[in-house]
Amino acid sequence: MSLCHCNMFSCSYSTSPKINHIKSTKPSFCPVQERVRWGCWRFRFGQVFAVINIEEKPRFRWIEIGPNITEEQKQAISQLPPKMTRRCQAILKQIICLCPEKGNLSDLLAAWVRIMKPKRADWLAVLKELKTKEHPLYIQVAELALQYESFEANIRDYTKIIHGHGKLNKIQGAENTLAAMKRRGFICDQVTLTAMVDMYSKAGNLKQAEETFEEMKLLGQPLDKRSYGSMIMAYIRAGMTERGEILLREMDAQQIYAGSEVYKALLRVYSMNGDSKGAQRVFEAIQFAGISPDARLCALLINAYVMAGESQKAYIAFKNMTKAGLEPSDKCVALVLAAFEKENKLNKALEFLIDLERNGNVVGKEASAILAGWFRRLGVVEEVESVLREYATRESYSKIPAS
Numbered sequence: 503m504s505l506c507h508c509n510m511f512s513c514s515y516s517t518s519p520k521i522n523h524i525k526s527t528k529p530s531f532c533p534v535q536e537r538v539r540w541g542c543w544r545f546r547f548g549q550v551f552a553v554i555n556i557e558e559k560p561r562f563r564w565i566e567i568g569p570n571i572t573e574e575q576k577q578a579i580s581q582l583p584p585k586m587t588r589r590c591q592a593i594l595k596q597i598i599c600l601c602p603e604k605g606n607l608s609d610l611l612a613a614w615v616r617i618m619k620p621k622r623a624d625w626l627a628v629l630k631e632l633k634t635k636e637h638p639l640y641i642q643v644a645e646l647a648l649q650y651e652s653f654e655a656n657i658r659d660y661t662k663i664i665h666g667h668g669k670l671n672k673i674q675g676a677e678n679t680l681a682a683m684k685r686r687g688f689i690c691d692q693v694t695l696t697a698m699v700d701m702y703s704k705a706g707n708l709k710q711a712e713e714t715f716e717e718m719k720l721l722g723q724p725l726d727k728r729s730y731g732s733m734i735m736a737y738i739r740a741g742m743t744e745r746g747e748i749l750l751r752e753m754d755a756q757q758i759y760a761g762s763e764v765y766k767a768l769l770r771v772y773s774m775n776g777d778s779k780g781a782q783r784v785f786e787a788i789q790f791a792g793i794s795p796d797a798r799l800c801a802l803l804i805n806a807y808v809m810a811g812e813s814q815k816a817y818i819a820f821k822n823m824t825k826a827g828l829e830p831s832d833k834c835v836a837l838v839l840a841a842f843e844k845e846n847k848l849n850k851a852l853e854f855l856i857d858l859e860r861n862g863n864v865v866g867k868e869a870s871a872i873l874a875g876w877f878r879r880l881g882v883v884e885e886v887e888s889v890l891r892e893y894a895t896r897e898s899y900s901k902i903p904a905s
Contacts, residue, residue: 563613583631593620695715816841832865835868
């Protein structure tokens with residue numbers, strides 16, 4: 503192939519077909535090859551230059567998946583949605599059967615894009631299936647998809663990847679994704695930054711969580727309950743419950759209420775620490791937020807009183823729960839009995855048991871274990887059984903109608 507004709511002089515060099523640019527000055531017969539960029543070479547004949555684009559051969563050889571695969575791979579392929587398009591099934595089969603001998607994931611996706619020309623809907627269907635099946639390559643496929651025009655990436659795609667890294671506690675991966683998003687011209691929004699705060703919170707990195715939360719405030723948009731909740735959880739995990747409550751009050755002032763899981767986490771910390779006042783504050787905040795307490799939340803409040811040695815308040819909390827129409831759980835009954843045992847109030851415990859019997863409540867396994875241990879230590883097992891039998895007999899007679 504003739505590369506150039508200049509000043510009645512011609513030189514030739516046999517190579518691949520496409521010429522991008524030629525510059526010539528004077529002849530030379532000593533060709534030198536130089537690489538100037540990926541896929542392109544510059545050939546120099548003295549001061550005669552030719553830049554030639556050499557297209558690379560595909561690095562992944564697409565071969566349809568045959569019968570010679572493992573039983574596990576066959577099982578995974580058989581579970582692919584039957585209504586999924588052929589191009590989606592094709593790439594999923596290749597991913598399921600991918601091994602180092604065939605090539606890497608990047609080359610596989612490049613081949614799929616080149617051969618089957620997927621659209622965004624195809625990418626999303628593939629990612630959904632990988633995520634549903636919890637495939638280990640899900641995050642990698644999602645990250646590689648971002649570079650293809652056919653994927654039509656938007657900010658939510660980056661957020662999903664950040665969230666995925668967060669679930670796996672891969673902080674560096676999430677930060678790299680955030681940096682890539684910014685480089686490509688996307689502006690961080692509240693949803694993306696909330697995902698970052700949540701990740702830092704779970705990793706115990708309070709400082710970065712706080713910095714990201716402050717960055718979120720600078721966006722100039724009202725924060726929603728998820729954004730506040732993620733930061734409150736960060737404070738709870740760091741043992742700074744007071745800071746969490748400050749944010750709760752800030753939310754209350756704006757008539758924004760956290761999710762029940764946030765209140766429950768805060769209540770649990772106060773409960774385990776025996777901080778009955780803190781537990782009571784949070785319990786009241788739960789009701790103020792319009793969340794109806796269930797038996798588990800009531801158990802946490804009762805436990806706070808037990809830990810603080812306030813058996814009477816534990817009993818009152820139990821009574822309030824039953825008055826509200828909640829069925830007392832075995833855990834709640836056991837906690838009240840533990841409170842009475844802690845203060846050695848046997849008579850109160852017996853009255854409590856009689857009230858339970860009168861209201862048709864059965865003492866469960868956990869409560870029974872506490873009673874048995876307590877009575878055994880006191881050496882009054884038989885006496886207590888006698889009292890309860892007499893009470894049961896009186897109750898049964900009182901229910902017989904007069905003739």
